[in-house]
Amino acid sequence: MSDFMEYGWEDEIVNESGDYTLLPEGDYDFTIQKFERARHGGSEKIPPCNKAVVTFTIWGAEDKTEITENFFLCNKFEWKLSQLFLSIGLKKRGEPLKMNWNAVTGAKGKCHVYIDSYKKNDGSDGKSNKIKKLYAYDEQINTIKPANPQQTPNAAWKPGEF
Numbered sequence: 001m002s003d004f005m006e007y008g009w010e011d012e013i014v015n016e017s018g019d020y021t022l023l024p025e026g027d028y029d030f031t032i033q034k035f036e037r038a039r040h041g042g043s044e045k046i047p048p049c050n051k052a053v054v055t056f057t058i059w060g061a062e063d064k065t066e067i068t069e070n071f072f073l074c075n076k077f078e079w080k081l082s083q084l085f086l087s088i089g090l091k092k093r094g095e096p097l098k099m100n101w102n103a104v105t106g107a108k109g110k111c112h113v114y115i116d117s118y119k120k121n122d123g124s125d126g127k128s129n130k131i132k133k134l135y136a137y138d139e140q141i142n143t144i145k146p147a148n149p150q151q152t153p154n155a156a157w158k159p160g161e162f
Contacts, residue, residue, distance in 0.1 A: 051072045
């Protein structure tokens with residue numbers, strides 16, 4: 001949150017739109033910016049349970065964007081938890097894993113991003129990026145590379161090494 005700035009009640013404001021970048025569908029490198037421990041209160045499809053709210057920075061050719069995903073800590077979504085830990089090299093295929101959430105922030109991996117269309121609360125159409133798939137650390141996936149290699153931190157990363 002280094003770019004966070006609180007305003008006073010009578011401060012001047014200028015910016016009229018969010019700085020959201022919509023990336024085209026494709027395969028991208030990511031860095032996990034942060035994760036937060038939270039609680040899901042329960043819904044029709046998911047009972048009350050712990051959840052990890054994970055924020056990914058997705059590195060595009062010209063820009064980057066952030067995508068936030070919920071990872072529910074329950075057996076119904078164990079596959080998604082495994083996919084996350086496989087993608088950053090902390091889980092090995094076919095082996096059990098004790099989840100180490102402290103090792104998640106800063107981890108790197110690869111994913112497939114798509115454009116999700118939805119209706120906003122005001123009835124207008126909206127679009128956002130979502131992660132469709134997290135690739136396992138050992139999958140050979142060609143990702144969209146930034147035009148400026150200095151755009152990504154630690155551009156020469158190795159899966160599973162931090």
